[in-house]
């Protein structure tokens with residue numbers, strides 16, 4: 001649209017991940033695109049400030065600096081922040097909302113990829129794939145490798161889902177389709193909502209005690225931070241399986257390490273307190289843990305969907321139409 005300036009606050013590798021040629025061409029049709037100079041870090045407030053000087057819209061990738069009062073003061077035209085990821089908390093500020101900078105995000109784009117990876121991790125844990133793989137790679141004899149703990153099928157299993165969020169709903173739909181019975185903990189899920197999803201609402205303690213698989217899908221909020229500690233882990237049955245594709249802050253990692261070292265439970269983890277996961281981290285040596293490097297959302301389709309959402313939201317914004325993925329200040333209390 002003529003006169004519109006769109007700043008892209010993301011390094012080249014992140015831009016390429018999200019925007020293929022057609023996506024990038026579509027962005028340039030929406031406005032004049034400004035990029036940070038190669039090598040400049042958009043996490044640096046001074047770099048972001050220079051980038052936003054005449055911008056009407058900013059497209060953010062991970063690691064961009066927040067819209068501090070200083071950045072906003074130097075960006076008088078800025079009216080929309082469109083984030084390629086889900087959580088906008090690292091970028092928005094009370095001042096940016098007060099200044100009327102609207103905010104949108106592409107969390108919906110990731111939900112399917114994360115839900116499907118959580119399913120893949122669930123199936124891998126149920127079938128002991130991580131233990132077999134670990135045993136064969138570390139050179140134990142065939143008979144020892146075969147003598148893994150009992151494996152179970154998903155059909156008929158009880159799966160506990162913490163958070164009927166976007167990723168949680170995708171995951172629970174997939175496991176239900178494969179025959180699992182689903183328990184959910186979510187203070188925002190009504191009885192009617194649970195009925196429509198075909199799940200049972202329970203307390204956290206009940207979910208932990210009854211589930212063979214527990215999959216975490218809650219956002220990080222004061223009430224969810226470290227919601228799974230040693231007391232909660234102790235409620236899990238022997239042989240229970242924990243999947244975390246959400247955030248490590250939901251779990252007391254030291255308590256989880258103790259539980260895993262005991263061999264009583266198995267886990268699949270995509271998220272960690274320290275990322276990158278240190279090369280000498282004890283998780284890496286445990287046969288009962290399946291590890292992935294925070295890549296649950298990283299499918300080709302998920303990244304392209306995110307770009308499509310961002311492009312469509314900018315287009316709607318420029319046409320004066322309602323945004324479909326807008327984040328308002330009041331949403332920040334129930335989302336990550």
Ligand SMILES: NC(=O)c1ccc[n+]([C@@H]2O[C@H](COP(=O)([O-])OP(=O)(O)OC[C@H]3O[C@@H](n4cnc5c(N)ncnc54)[C@H](O)[C@@H]3O)[C@@H](O)[C@H]2O)c1
Pocket residue numbers: 086087107110111114162163164165166167168185186187188189217218219220221223224245246247270271294295296297298334335336
């Ligand atoms: N591993 C990855 O690559 C990846 C990618 C995307 C999201 N995530 C993480 O996955 C988690 C879920 O993301 P999302 O986009 O599905 O979340 P979301 O923004 O949809 O979550 C909001 C929902 O969480 C539920 N909720 C709120 N408070 C809760 C509570 N106290 N207990 C249980 N449920 C509660 C409510 O249903 C609310 O609507 C987040 O922690 C997010 O950071 C990870």
